[in-house]
Amino acid sequence: MAVEHRIATPHREGSGPAPLILRAVTPTFQPTTVEEDLRKIAATVRLKIVKTIALAGLGHVGGDLSVTDILTALYFAVLDVDPADPTKPERDRFILSKGHCAAAFYSVLALRGFFDPEAVDTFMKPLSPLNGHPNRRKIPGVEANTGPLGHGLPIGLGAAIGAKLSGQSWRTFVVVGDGELQEGSNWEAAMAAGHRGLDNLTVIVDRNRFQQGAGTEATNRLEPLADKFRAFGWDAVDVDGHDVAALHVLLAAKGGDKPRAIIAKTYKGRGVSFMENLVDWHHKVPSAEQVEIALKELTR
Amino acid sequence: MSAAEAPRVAGSVETFDCRVAFADEVIKLARADERIVVVCNDSVGSSNMGAFQKEFPDRLVNVGIAEQNMVGVGAGLANAGMIPFVCAAGPFLTGRATEQIKADCAYSQYPVVLCGMSPGMAYGELGPTHHSIEDFAWMRAIAELTIMAPVDPAETRQAVQWAAQAGKPVYMRVARFKVPAVTGAEHKWEPGKISTLRDGGDVTLAAIGTMVSRAIEAADLLAREGIAARVLNVSTLKPLDEETILKAARETGRIVTAEEAVSTGGLGGAIAELVSQHHPVPMRILGVPGFAPTGDTQFLLDHFGLNVEGLAKAARDLMGTRSRP
Ligand SMILES: Cc1ncc(C[n+]2csc(CCOP(=O)(O)OP(=O)(O)O)c2C)c(N)n1
Ligand SMILES: [Mg+2]
Numbered sequence: 001m002a003v004e005h006r007i008a009t010p011h012r013e014g015s016g017p018a019p020l021i022l023r024a025v026t027p028t029f030q031p032t033t034v035e036e037d038l039r040k041i042a043a044t045v046r047l048k049i050v051k052t053i054a055l056a057g058l059g060h061v062g063g064d065l066s067v068t069d070i071l072t073a074l075y076f077a078v079l080d081v082d083p084a085d086p087t088k089p090e091r092d093r094f095i096l097s098k099g100h101c102a103a104a105f106y107s108v109l110a111l112r113g114f115f116d117p118e119a120v121d122t123f124m125k126p127l128s129p130l131n132g133h134p135n136r137r138k139i140p141g142v143e144a145n146t147g148p149l150g151h152g153l154p155i156g157l158g159a160a161i162g163a164k165l166s167g168q169s170w171r172t173f174v175v176v177g178d179g180e181l182q183e184g185s186n187w188e189a190a191m192a193a194g195h196r197g198l199d200n201l202t203v204i205v206d207r208n209r210f211q212q213g214a215g216t217e218a219t220n221r222l223e224p225l226a227d228k229f230r231a232f233g234w235d236a237v238d239v240d241g242h243d244v245a246a247l248h249v250l251l252a253a254k255g256g257d258k259p260r261a262i263i264a265k266t267y268k269g270r271g272v273s274f275m276e277n278l279v280d281w282h283h284k285v286p287s288a289e290q291v292e293i294a295l296k297e298l299t300r
Numbered sequence: 301m302s303a304a305e306a307p308r309v310a311g312s313v314e315t316f317d318c319r320v321a322f323a324d325e326v327i328k329l330a331r332a333d334e335r336i337v338v339v340c341n342d343s344v345g346s347s348n349m350g351a352f353q354k355e356f357p358d359r360l361v362n363v364g365i366a367e368q369n370m371v372g373v374g375a376g377l378a379n380a381g382m383i384p385f386v387c388a389a390g391p392f393l394t395g396r397a398t399e400q401i402k403a404d405c406a407y408s409q410y411p412v413v414l415c416g417m418s419p420g421m422a423y424g425e426l427g428p429t430h431h432s433i434e435d436f437a438w439m440r441a442i443a444e445l446t447i448m449a450p451v452d453p454a455e456t457r458q459a460v461q462w463a464a465q466a467g468k469p470v471y472m473r474v475a476r477f478k479v480p481a482v483t484g485a486e487h488k489w490e491p492g493k494i495s496t497l498r499d500g501g502d503v504t505l506a507a508i509g510t511m512v513s514r515a516i517e518a519a520d521l522l523a524r525e526g527i528a529a530r531v532l533n534v535s536t537l538k539p540l541d542e543e544t545i546l547k548a549a550r551e552t553g554r555i556v557t558a559e560e561a562v563s564t565g566g567l568g569g570a571i572a573e574l575v576s577q578h579h580p581v582p583m584r585i586l587g588v589p590g591f592a593p594t595g596d597t598q599f600l601l602d603h604f605g606l607n608v609e610g611l612a613k614a615a616r617d618l619m620g621t622r623s624r625p
Contacts, residue, residue: 058425099429124425126595126603132426147429148392149365179342182364211365212342219342220364 020119022129022140024083027113033077038244041111042072046271046298048107048120054291056103056124058132062268062281063177064104066208066241070175070264071096071108073247074204080170083113086140092170093159095144097152098177098206099133100283106130106139114141150183152176153203157189160201160259173251175204179211182220187232193259194233201259202251206241208268210279229261241266271298315478319348319417321453322474325460326385327352330359336464337361337377339386341370347387347417347474367392371400371414378410383464389423390416390432390473398438405469406445413463418476419449420510420560421588424597432473433588436508437565439471440538446491447538449473449509452481455535458489466491473509477560477597480513482533494541500528503615504548504555508534508567511558511586511606518611529615540570542578549579554618556584558611560601563587584614 029041045068053059075081079092096105103123110117122128129138133147144155156174163170176186193201205225209216216222226236235256239246241264250262268282269275272294275286286294330336330352337359344353344362353360361377363370367388374386386393393416394401405412416435423430439447446468450456456474463470482497483489497512498519507515512533519529530552532544549555555575557568568585575581592600601607 056425100426124594126593126599128594131594132423133429135427145429147427148396179365182342182366184366184368212346213344213362214342216364219362220366 019127020122020129022115022119022138024086024140025113025116027083028111028117029076031076033248035245038072038076038248041076042069042244043298044111045072045104045107047295048111048117049103050272050286050291050294050298052103052107052120052123053285054288055121057285058124059103059285060100060283061103061286062210062275062278062283063098063101063206063208065270065272065275066266066268067098067101067104067175067206068270069242069244070204070206070247070266071104073244073251074173075108075112077244077248078251079173081141083141086114090168090170093143093156093172095146095152095156095172095174096134097146097174098149098180099146102130102132102134105134109139109141115139149177149180150185153186153189156201156203157193157198160193160198161196163200164198169200171200171202171254173202173204175206177211178205178207178209178216178222178225179219181205181222181225182211190229190232190234197233197257198259199254199257202262203259204251204262204264206266207263208266210268210282212282214279226261226263234259234261236261236263238263238265240264242270273297313480315480316453317478318450318453318456318475321456322415322460323348323351325457327355329461329464330356333383333464335381335383337382337384339363339370339374339377339384341365341367341388341392343388343417346389347415349387367396368400371397371412372404374412374414375400375404375408375410378412383411383413385413385415387415387417389430390419390435391430394432394435394438394471401439401445401469401471402442406442409444410469411467412469414469414471416471416473419473420475420477421592421597421600422476424595424600427594428591431592433561435471435473436537436559436561436567437569440565440570444468445538446470446536447472448491448536450489451509451512451533451535452479452483454481454483454485454487455489459491459535462491475509477510479510482513482516489535492536492539492541494544495533495535496530496544497533498529498531500530501552502528502554503618504530504532504552505558505611505615506532506534506545506548506555506567506571507558507611508537510560510601511611514606514608515558515611517608518615521608521612522615525616527615527619534567537567537570540574542574545571545574546579549575549581553581554583554615555581556586556611556614556618558586558606560606561587563589582618584618586610586614
């Protein structure tokens with residue numbers, strides 16, 4: 001149940017349209033493990049991202065397009081979640097720690113049937129439930145109100161500990177940005193997860209090698225990243241973060257007796273030639289002309 | 301200068317992004333004083349520090365996305381004799397690194413200049429995680445920390461100059477949401493002093509930051525209704541200029557406060573704490589009552605009545621009068 005958050009609005013009482021409440025709809029795409037289908041879904045997600053950001057005139061297109069295949073593999077091939085019952089206790093938990101990539105997250109949730117894909121058109125518009133960063137009080141399927149970086153992994157750690165304590169077999173997945181890993185809170189959580197041998201916790205690093213203003217290695221070096229996780233008691237594997245089939249296989253497999261870090265090599269702006277692998281597109285908004293070119297490239 | 305930082309003409313009044321004056325002044329100081337350094341959290345662009353970085357690449361310490369480390373590093377740089385300007389988006393600076401601000405800067409009395417960029421609801425649509433509206437309340441609770449919110453580019457420059465040589469920790473808001481120049485060229489900003497921008501004996505409008513220009517307009521509106529409103533520009537929130545506030549309480553008998561911040565523990569709270577103990581007068585405290593819904597900055601200010609009409613209405617309430625056509 002979405003909880004409506006009411007704020008006194010002394011100057012607008014009774015005015016304006018009724019608040020948009022997000023509810024489950026018939027999914028645009030059904031869950032699938034067929035590679036070709038997953039690719040088709042990812043392509044649709046990318047189109048939706050670009051259209052959404054063009055409409056809003058705001059957003060984080062670079063990281064949205066780098067995380068698209070990861071989110072697609074998770075939501076359509078891996079996660080045990082049910083849009084008709086988004087808070088069922090035994091659901092897998094997913095946390096998008098890099099909450100600035102809300103446009104990608106909302107597009108995937110909508111195409112999976114958590115709410116009407118048309119609602120995504122209200123992204124960041126006045127009084128929309130779809131804020132620039134995800135809000136679990138208004139959006140079915142969202143587990144945590146992320147946005148400040150470095151919060152998702154500790155919350156995921158708590159969920160994973162909770163599952164163990166209550167003897168439940170559901171899993172917890174957290175997607176973090178690579179720049180985000182500079183936040184110390186991640187490493188506090190990583191240390192605790194390794195210490196506890198939480199095989200029910202998986203972190204996926206969207207390793208696009210850029211943060212907001214520059215490359216990660218030029219700013220505050222992360223490498224050797226897999227070894228860092230290993231040193232903290234994790235299994236760590238590298239994967240092509242745009243290969244939905246490989247992502248599916250890795251994500252579906254349960255680890256041994258350790259938490260698992262999947263370092264997904266990706267490109268910011270993936271799929272749009274003039275955005276790909278360029279730091280400028282962290283949160284730049286494409287012009288009308290650029291949107292047209294981008295949509296054409298993504299439709300090919 | 302990017303389009304976002306260029307002055308914009310709203311109606312007939314030119315408005316400014318104070319980050320421009322801020323960066324310009326820090327660079328000027330840095331040219332004259334080698335001890336000036338900037339500390340960032342992947343926020344070089346959002347703090348408008350690109351030009352500083354170009355001119356002084358070694359003196360811009362970008363610690364990455366790591367605010368607690370950033371503030372600790374600021375204290376360490378001060379320990380080493382440098383004058384650090386720690387520049388980060390307000391919510392992450394004051395929220396994530398609160399304890400570093402308290403223990404490393406304030407309690408240890410290291411003269412770090414903590415610069416909360418894009419404060420208030422400047423990041424409107426990005427939502428409550430990115431709004432820096434708790435900063436006044438959080439920072440006010442910390443002893444021996446000066447808190448400033450310069451009102452326009454001219455005050456921003458003077459506040460930067462003062463903070464660099466203050467020899468004590470300072471938190472200052474650096475406005476991104478565009479504001480008009482409300483202080484004249486002859487205005488001499490004094491740390492810890494409230495400036496009176498309009499005189500009046502019926503009601504006091506005490507405002508801070510983005511609310512000041514709205515308070516001036518509200519005073520003009522009220523004047524046409526026969527209400528003489530005094531407008532106070534509270535650009536130093538702590539230490540509070542108690543003398544000017546108590547004088548206003550005595551002379552006008554009513555106080556409206558307005559801040560682009562939560563309505564608890566900030567400017568309204570500070571003034572209420574003071575007058576309730578020394579000269580109680582009826583008050584209205586305008587601020588943000590909770591987590592904001594989705595919307596751009598202007599939408600949200602209007603939504604919460606943090607605008608000319610909201611200020612005027614609060615003043616009329618205190619006067620016991622209604623709007624006249
Ligand atoms: C605590 C905190 N500090 C700073 C920011 C501002 N910020 C938003 S996105 C971003 C860069 C993130 O880089 P990365 O994690 O690599 O994400 P991606 O490249 O996938 O977009 C920054 C610094 C923030 N949201 N939270
Ligand atoms: Mg990145």
